[in-house]
Structure formats: C-alpha cells, structure tokens
Amino acid sequence: MNGIPKGRHSGASKAECRPFLSSTERDVIRLVHEPGFDRWLDQIKATGGCENPVYLAGYTTVQRAETGEILRHYSTENEPGGRMPVRCRNRRERRCAPCSYLHAGDTYQIVRAGLSGGKGVHDSVQHHPRVLVTLTAPGFGPVHRATDSAEVCRPRRNGGLCPHGLPVGCPHRHPADSSAPGRPLCPACYDYVGHVLWHALAGRLWARFCDGLKRCLASMAGIPRSRLGEQLRLSFAKVAEYQKRGAVHFHAVIRADGPDGPNAAPPPWIDTDFLENAVHSSAATGYVQAPFSSATGERKIVWGEQIDVHPIRGEHFTGEIVTPDAVAAYISKYITKSVSDAGGLDQRVHTYEEIAYAPVNPHIRALMATCWRLGALPEFESLRLRPWAHTLGYRGHALTKSRRYSTTYGELRDVRARYASESIGASDTLTDAAWRYVGSGHTPGEEEIARAVSHELRVARESYRERVTDE
Known part of the structure; x- marks a missing residue:
C-alpha cells in the first residue's frame, strides 16, 4: 500500500485529496x-x-x-x-457542436420552406419545377482516394512514373479516416495555382452560371433574354462544401417561379426536365477569365466534369428519396462543415511564418502558401488572397440564397427570441435595453x-x- 497516495484510499480529508486532483x-x-x-x-x-x-x-x-x-x-x-x-452562434461543428446543430436546423427550415412552403412562402411552390444541383471544381492533379477493402486507390497495370519520378498510380487501400485521401500523388505535378485561382473566382463563376442559365432558358423557350423576367424568376439556395482535396464544390436547390416570385405560377412551357437541360448546358459552357499575370499566364476558370442534377419530385438519388425533407436535410448537413474538415484552419493567418508552422497537412499548407505568394502580385490584389489564405482562397459564405427563395436566418432568430421572451403579438409595447460585452468562453x-x-x-x-x- 506504500505506493498508493494516502488521500485516494484512506479517510483523508478533502484538503488532503485536492493535491491529487486535476x-x-x-x-x-x-x-x-x-x-x-x-x-x-x-x-x-x-x-x-x-x-x-x-x-x-x-x-x-x-x-x-x-x-x-x-x-x-x-x-x-x-x-x-x-x-x-x-450562444456564440458558431456554425462550425468543430468549434461549437450545440450551436452548429441549431444553425443546421435553421438551414433545414430555410431550404425546406423554399420547397414545401411555409415561413412566408406560399404552398404552391410544391408544384414549381425544382432541381438539386451539384457543381464541382475541375481536377488539378491526381490525388489519393478513400477506398474500401475490395479496391485500391489508383490501380495501374503497367505502372509508370510522372515527370518528377514518382509513381502515377497507387496500389494501396486508404480508409476514409486516414490521412492519405485528398493528398496529391505528386505535389510537384499538382496545379496549386489553378486550385487557388479557382477558389478566388468561384463566386464569379456561380454568378456567370446563373446568368448563363437564364440565357439558356430564354433560348430554349424561343424568347428574347431581355423579356425572360416578364415570364420567369429563378430562385436558389446554395451551400459550399470542402472536399478532402481541399477544393470547394456547391450543392444548390434551383426553383423556377412566376415573374412575381414564389407566389406566382411559372409559365407552362417550363417543367423539371426543361430546367434540368438548361442547367447542364449552362454549367458546360460557363467560364470566368482570371486576371492575367506573367507568373501564371492565361487562366480560364470552369466547372469540373462532374455535374449532377436531380429532379425534386420523389425519385431516388444516392439511395434516398428526393423529397423536400430529404433535400433540406442533405443541404443542411454540409452547413456545419468548414475548411478545417479538409485539414485547414478556421482562423486567419497574418504572416507567412504562421503558414509554415500551421498544424495542417503538407497539401493544405502548400495551398495556403500559394495564396500568400500570389497575393503579393498587384494583378491579383482584387482577389484578396492573403486575407483568405486560411480558407485556401475561397471567400464566399457557407450558405447563399436568392432574395425571394424563402425566409432568412434573421427572421428565424427573431421569431425564436420573441417566443422565448413571451412577447409575441405585443405590438403596443416599448422596450428599453442596454447591454455590453463582458467576456466569453x-x-x-x-x-x-x-x-x-x-x-x-x-x-x-x-x-x-x-x-x-x-x-
């Protein structure tokens, strides 16, 4: 018994036990x-x-x-x-799980209201053409993939080496929770500049996609583009997700309304198939020209080849039903993720040394370092690559939506606050309040x-x- 601390197993006082507590x-x-x-x-x-x-x-x-x-x-x-x-109201699950759960619930309500009605949206939107769209970034170089026990990462029958002397294939199996998935087979072959510029211009590419979608609809319907607004209005809700390779891709719900928004019926010439074809055409042809630099040359920013479009009308996708509830749950589960889920950082960096010693994998560090180097060039100053190096150059919001799609986070929070204060319907009252910040954590x-x-x-x-x- 000599090796056992006295306060743990004897009748020692509370004061004697405290030195052994954490x-x-x-x-x-x-x-x-x-x-x-x-x-x-x-x-x-x-x-x-x-x-x-x-x-x-x-x-x-x-x-x-x-x-x-x-x-x-x-x-x-x-x-x-x-x-x-x-509440801190942080949407990131890694930073605050309780608040991220509440934020995901609000996102679910926003997306679902735009598909089923409610929250100020007329129930007739259930009969409007709607599609679930996934748009991805192009390939910037081969990366390791997560595999199951039955397949290898990148099989190559005859092997082969890249120009830098590294194998172009990978005969190993990588579990999804391992560190290999998402990392390039050859970092020297990987197009880090293209990856960073794609992130910096992804917002403009989405805006160009929306404009192209309207042009495609007008062309397919045989009406001038300038008069499309007299018959049709497009609404959307879009969420950004980081893949393992550190590239963003978008999941979006796109809905066709009448000229006055969700309370008006769309024209009879548009249906779900019509909208789906227009989405494919716009995504395949849309592009944005990156600023020219002698260091990077001409760069055209385009979508990746993987473009998925699923009609929201009770069919199946990835083993689930494409219903408003299923789509809202599918979209909202990505809102709590951030660049940290791809191995990056949630806070900004202010010096290059912070990047060099950041607790991230080499691939993410190379992307952040590329942001920092390109951000020093005057031709890329408008892209603000250095302030957004921690997000690998992407500076868009996690969720964006058109104004007439459905309700907003602010409106949902106001309703919840009024309910909590038991003052709903009290329109004849005045509130005097004074609050100040005194701490956190x-x-x-x-x-x-x-x-x-x-x-x-x-x-x-x-x-x-x-x-x-x-x-």
Missing part, C-alpha cells in the same frame, strides 16, 4: 460550491451547452406604450457574476459541465427521435 476537477468543485451555481447551470442549459458562450451585462425593460406600465424588467445585477451567457470546469449538458440534450433528442420513429 485542475479541471478542482475547478468543478469550486463551481459546485459557488452560491449561484444552480442559477448558472440553468443559464448554461438555456444556451444548450454552448462551448464558447458570450457573456453580456445589462438590462431590458418592457412597458406599455400608452400608460408606461412596466410589464417586465430583467437585469443581470443579481445573476451569477453579474452577467448572462448567450469557459473555465476548464465550466467547459466540462457544459459538455455534459450538451451530451444530455443530444441523448434526449435521439431518444425522442427513436420514440417517434417507433410510433
């Missing part, structure tokens, strides 16, 4: 014995166990506009620490408790979902 355990003990612990725990539950809450201090007073009668007053004066935690003990709260809520959701499925 800093997190000591912090949890401190929290539990704080006078306002129960109230603090209720606050953390209200944030869903947010991993990086923002703390605010201030007050809110709601009173009747006519009489000045105070209906409700809230102040953080008597709260633990004189502050109140609110958790101590080690707070983080441990918040993680337990998040886990408990997740288990409760899964149990509820299983019960509903069984019923």
Whole structure:
C-alpha cells in the first residue's frame, strides 16, 4: 500500500485529496460550491451547452406604450457574476457542436420552406419545377482516394512514373479516416495555382452560371433574354462544401417561379426536365477569365466534369428519396462543415511564418502558401488572397440564397427570441435595453459541465427521435 497516495484510499480529508486532483476537477468543485451555481447551470442549459458562450451585462425593460406600465424588467445585477451567457452562434461543428446543430436546423427550415412552403412562402411552390444541383471544381492533379477493402486507390497495370519520378498510380487501400485521401500523388505535378485561382473566382463563376442559365432558358423557350423576367424568376439556395482535396464544390436547390416570385405560377412551357437541360448546358459552357499575370499566364476558370442534377419530385438519388425533407436535410448537413474538415484552419493567418508552422497537412499548407505568394502580385490584389489564405482562397459564405427563395436566418432568430421572451403579438409595447460585452468562453470546469449538458440534450433528442420513429 506504500505506493498508493494516502488521500485516494484512506479517510483523508478533502484538503488532503485536492493535491491529487486535476485542475479541471478542482475547478468543478469550486463551481459546485459557488452560491449561484444552480442559477448558472440553468443559464448554461438555456444556451444548450454552448462551448464558447458570450457573456453580456445589462438590462431590458418592457412597458406599455400608452400608460408606461412596466410589464417586465430583467437585469443581470443579481445573476451569477453579474452577467448572462448567450450562444456564440458558431456554425462550425468543430468549434461549437450545440450551436452548429441549431444553425443546421435553421438551414433545414430555410431550404425546406423554399420547397414545401411555409415561413412566408406560399404552398404552391410544391408544384414549381425544382432541381438539386451539384457543381464541382475541375481536377488539378491526381490525388489519393478513400477506398474500401475490395479496391485500391489508383490501380495501374503497367505502372509508370510522372515527370518528377514518382509513381502515377497507387496500389494501396486508404480508409476514409486516414490521412492519405485528398493528398496529391505528386505535389510537384499538382496545379496549386489553378486550385487557388479557382477558389478566388468561384463566386464569379456561380454568378456567370446563373446568368448563363437564364440565357439558356430564354433560348430554349424561343424568347428574347431581355423579356425572360416578364415570364420567369429563378430562385436558389446554395451551400459550399470542402472536399478532402481541399477544393470547394456547391450543392444548390434551383426553383423556377412566376415573374412575381414564389407566389406566382411559372409559365407552362417550363417543367423539371426543361430546367434540368438548361442547367447542364449552362454549367458546360460557363467560364470566368482570371486576371492575367506573367507568373501564371492565361487562366480560364470552369466547372469540373462532374455535374449532377436531380429532379425534386420523389425519385431516388444516392439511395434516398428526393423529397423536400430529404433535400433540406442533405443541404443542411454540409452547413456545419468548414475548411478545417479538409485539414485547414478556421482562423486567419497574418504572416507567412504562421503558414509554415500551421498544424495542417503538407497539401493544405502548400495551398495556403500559394495564396500568400500570389497575393503579393498587384494583378491579383482584387482577389484578396492573403486575407483568405486560411480558407485556401475561397471567400464566399457557407450558405447563399436568392432574395425571394424563402425566409432568412434573421427572421428565424427573431421569431425564436420573441417566443422565448413571451412577447409575441405585443405590438403596443416599448422596450428599453442596454447591454455590453463582458467576456466569453469557459473555465476548464465550466467547459466540462457544459459538455455534459450538451451530451444530455443530444441523448434526449435521439431518444425522442427513436420514440417517434417507433410510433
């Protein structure tokens, strides 16, 4: 028994045991014995166990506009620490799983409302032509692929070497969770400049695709492009996803409406097949010219050869049903991902040294370094490659949509806030509020408790979902 610490197995006092506790355990003990612990725990539950809450201090007073009668007053004066935690609202799952879950739910509602109606969108959109489109980046060089046990990465019967003396094939099998998938077979052969410029101009390429889609529809219908708006309006919702190779591709829902938007019926000459053909034609012909540089030469930015278009009318894709619910779930699951899922960074870099020592794989580091070098050239100044080196040159939003597609994140959050404050329908009230930022984040003990709260809520959701499925 001489090798066993006395405080662990004997009747030692709490003070004698504490030296053998970790800093997190000591912090949890401190929290539990704080006078306002129960109230603090209720606050953390209200944030869903947010991993990086923002703390605010201030007050809110709601009173009747006519009489000045105070209906409700809230102040953080008597709260633990004189502050109140609110969600960080980070959409990235790696940064905050509870908030990313809520963000994915809002994305689901936005996409689904544009397909089934609701949230201010007329139910008639269910009968409008709609397609699910996937547009990818072109190939910039062969990369290792994730394979199962029955196939190899890149089989080559006769072998062969690239100009730099490396094999052009790969006889190995790479699990999806290994580090090999996405990395180039030969980094010297890989077109890092083309990859970075494609990211920098992907937004313009999407805008060119939308313009080309309208031209294709007008041409196929036999009407002038300038008069297409008198008969038709296109709406879309698009999400960007990083592949293993660090290249972005887009998943988009495109819907054809009448000239007044979702509440108007589209013209009789357009149907789902008509829209699908126009999408293929526009994606195959659209391009953007990159700024010319003597260092990179002429560069034409185009879509990759893999273009998938699925009509949203109850058919199958990848083993699932193409229904509004399935498509909304398919789109929303990508909103919580970021460049970190491809091995990159979620925060900006400010010096080249930060790139050199960044905790990323060599392929991602080479892409970031290419952004940094090209960003120093005056002809690429407008592309802002250095400020966006951490996203490999891509500076678009995770989700973009046309104005008339459906509701917005802000509207969904406003409804949720009004519901939480129990003031829905109170149009004859005035609100006086003053809030200030006083901090963010958790101590080690707070983080441990918040993680337990998040886990408990997740288990409760899964149990509820299983019960509903069984019923």
